[in-house]
Amino acid sequence: MKKILTATSNDVIITTVQNACKKYSAYFETDVFSDTEQIINYIDYQIPEIKVIDFSDEKVDAKRILAAIDGDPWLHYGGIIAVCQNARMISEIEEKKNPNIVSVQTVKEFTKHFNRLLRILWQNQQFLYTRGMQDVIGGQESGSFICGNDPMDxxxxxxxxxxxxxxxxxxxxxxxxNLQMTLMELLTNALEHGNLEISYEDKSKWMNQGGDILQLIGARAAMPQFSNRRIYISYTIGKVKSAFKIKDDGNGFDWKTRLNKDTTTELHGRGISLSQSMVSDLHYNDKGNEVSFEITNIRNTVNNVPGMLKPFDTVSYKDKQVVCRQHEVSNDLYFIVSGRYAVYSGRKLISVLTPNDMFIGEMAFLLNDRRSATILAVGDCKLIRIPKQDFLSLIRRNPHYGIFLSKMLAQRLIRQTDKTLELANKINEITRVN
Structure with a gap:
C-alpha cells in the first residue's frame, strides 16, 4: 500500500485525492494534514511515496516542507505534486527546477488531472519506492510511456x-x-515543433507580441488535425548505460539546420544544441520526428550522504580489505558511501552489498550480537563508520532514520523471500520431472 500525503486544508483538494484513492483502494491510501509541524513529522515517520502539497494554502508552510524534503536525501522518494493558486505561482515554482516535484498544477487543473496522474503512478509503481529493485529485476529495465499534447505531461x-x-x-x-534539461527540451520540441507544427518563426512572433506560449500550445492542441497526436517515450535502463527514444506523430522538422545554426543570441531554439552537449550519442532520424540518446550510469557507485551523517568518520578500503570478520565482537553501523562489498559465511559467498543496501552491520547493531558474516571490499570503497551510541542519539533526534532502517530491512527480507520461493519452485519442478 502506497501512502499519499495530502497537505492542505482545501476541501476540494482533499476530496479529489480521497475519491481517487477509493478508485485505487488496493494500492493507495491518503492521510490529510494542514498543520506544518504535523506534515513534516508525518513525512519523517511515514516517508510517503506521493506528497500532494498545497502551495496556495496559508495554513501550510509549503516552502518549509519542501526545504525539509530537499535537505534529507532519504526523503527523495516518490515525488511531490505541487498545487498552486494561479499561473504566476506555477512559474515561480517551475523556475526553481526542483527535481522532487513531478507536477505543478492549479487547483482547477489538479481536480481535473489527479485521477490521470494516479493512474500513471499505479501503472508504474516501480518508480515510487525503488531503491534496490534493480537487484530483483536483473539490472535492466525497458518500458514506454505515451504522452499527450500537454506541457504538464x-x-x-x-x-x-x-x-x-x-x-x-x-x-x-x-x-x-543534465538529464532533466535534455528530456524537457526534447519533449517540448516534439510537442511544439512536431505534433503541433509550431515553427520557429511562429513561436518567435507570438513571444515578441507578449503572448503566453502555453496559450498557443493549448489553442493548437485543440485543432482537429493535431488533437489526436501523441508523443512516445521509450527507455532501456541497463547496468552500464541507459537509452531513451522520443517519437512524435508530426511530419518532422529540419533538425540539421537547427544543429548547425549559432543560437547563442536567439530568444529560443537552443534546445537541441544544449541537449547535445549534455548527453551522449544524440541523433534524429531523417524525417526529424524521432530522437534518441544515451547516458552513462554510475550504478552502485555513490550514495547520497545525509547531512546528519557527515560529521562521522569516512573510512576508505582497498580491494579485498576486510571490513569486519564473522563472529567478531563489534556493533558499529556502517553507511555505504561507495563501492561493492562481498559477504561471506565461512568461505561461501552469500551476497554482494552496494550503496542500494545503505548499511553494513545492522544485524549486530540491532541484536547486540557478534558479526554474522565476513565482509570484504570489492575494489576501492568508502564507508561511514557510526558507533552504536552515536546512532542511537541520532535516532532520538531524527526518529524517521530508525523507520527508514526498518523499511530497508523489510525490503531485504522481501527480496530474500522472493529468491527463496523462486529456488523452491525450481526444486519442485526438478522433483516432478524426476
Missing part, C-alpha cells in the same frame, strides 16, 4: 524518469540536472 514524465534514475544511484547530481 512533459514535466511529469521527465521528473518521473529522472527521479527514478537518481534514487536508484544511476546518475549523479550533475547528471540529474
Amino acid at each position: 512533459i514535466r511529469f514524465y521527465t521528473n518521473f524518469l529522472v527521479s527514478y534514475l537518481y534514487n536508484t544511484n544511476r546518475i549523479s547530481d550533475e547528471d540529474r540536472f
Whole structure:
C-alpha cells in the first residue's frame, strides 16, 4: 500500500485525492494534514511515496516542507505534486527546477488531472519506492510511456524518469540536472515543433507580441488535425548505460539546420544544441520526428550522504580489505558511501552489498550480537563508520532514520523471500520431472 500525503486544508483538494484513492483502494491510501509541524513529522515517520502539497494554502508552510524534503536525501522518494493558486505561482515554482516535484498544477487543473496522474503512478509503481529493485529485476529495465499534447505531461514524465534514475544511484547530481534539461527540451520540441507544427518563426512572433506560449500550445492542441497526436517515450535502463527514444506523430522538422545554426543570441531554439552537449550519442532520424540518446550510469557507485551523517568518520578500503570478520565482537553501523562489498559465511559467498543496501552491520547493531558474516571490499570503497551510541542519539533526534532502517530491512527480507520461493519452485519442478 502506497501512502499519499495530502497537505492542505482545501476541501476540494482533499476530496479529489480521497475519491481517487477509493478508485485505487488496493494500492493507495491518503492521510490529510494542514498543520506544518504535523506534515513534516508525518513525512519523517511515514516517508510517503506521493506528497500532494498545497502551495496556495496559508495554513501550510509549503516552502518549509519542501526545504525539509530537499535537505534529507532519504526523503527523495516518490515525488511531490505541487498545487498552486494561479499561473504566476506555477512559474515561480517551475523556475526553481526542483527535481522532487513531478507536477505543478492549479487547483482547477489538479481536480481535473489527479485521477490521470494516479493512474500513471499505479501503472508504474516501480518508480515510487525503488531503491534496490534493480537487484530483483536483473539490472535492466525497458518500458514506454505515451504522452499527450500537454506541457504538464512533459514535466511529469521527465521528473518521473529522472527521479527514478537518481534514487536508484544511476546518475549523479550533475547528471540529474543534465538529464532533466535534455528530456524537457526534447519533449517540448516534439510537442511544439512536431505534433503541433509550431515553427520557429511562429513561436518567435507570438513571444515578441507578449503572448503566453502555453496559450498557443493549448489553442493548437485543440485543432482537429493535431488533437489526436501523441508523443512516445521509450527507455532501456541497463547496468552500464541507459537509452531513451522520443517519437512524435508530426511530419518532422529540419533538425540539421537547427544543429548547425549559432543560437547563442536567439530568444529560443537552443534546445537541441544544449541537449547535445549534455548527453551522449544524440541523433534524429531523417524525417526529424524521432530522437534518441544515451547516458552513462554510475550504478552502485555513490550514495547520497545525509547531512546528519557527515560529521562521522569516512573510512576508505582497498580491494579485498576486510571490513569486519564473522563472529567478531563489534556493533558499529556502517553507511555505504561507495563501492561493492562481498559477504561471506565461512568461505561461501552469500551476497554482494552496494550503496542500494545503505548499511553494513545492522544485524549486530540491532541484536547486540557478534558479526554474522565476513565482509570484504570489492575494489576501492568508502564507508561511514557510526558507533552504536552515536546512532542511537541520532535516532532520538531524527526518529524517521530508525523507520527508514526498518523499511530497508523489510525490503531485504522481501527480496530474500522472493529468491527463496523462486529456488523452491525450481526444486519442485526438478522433483516432478524426476
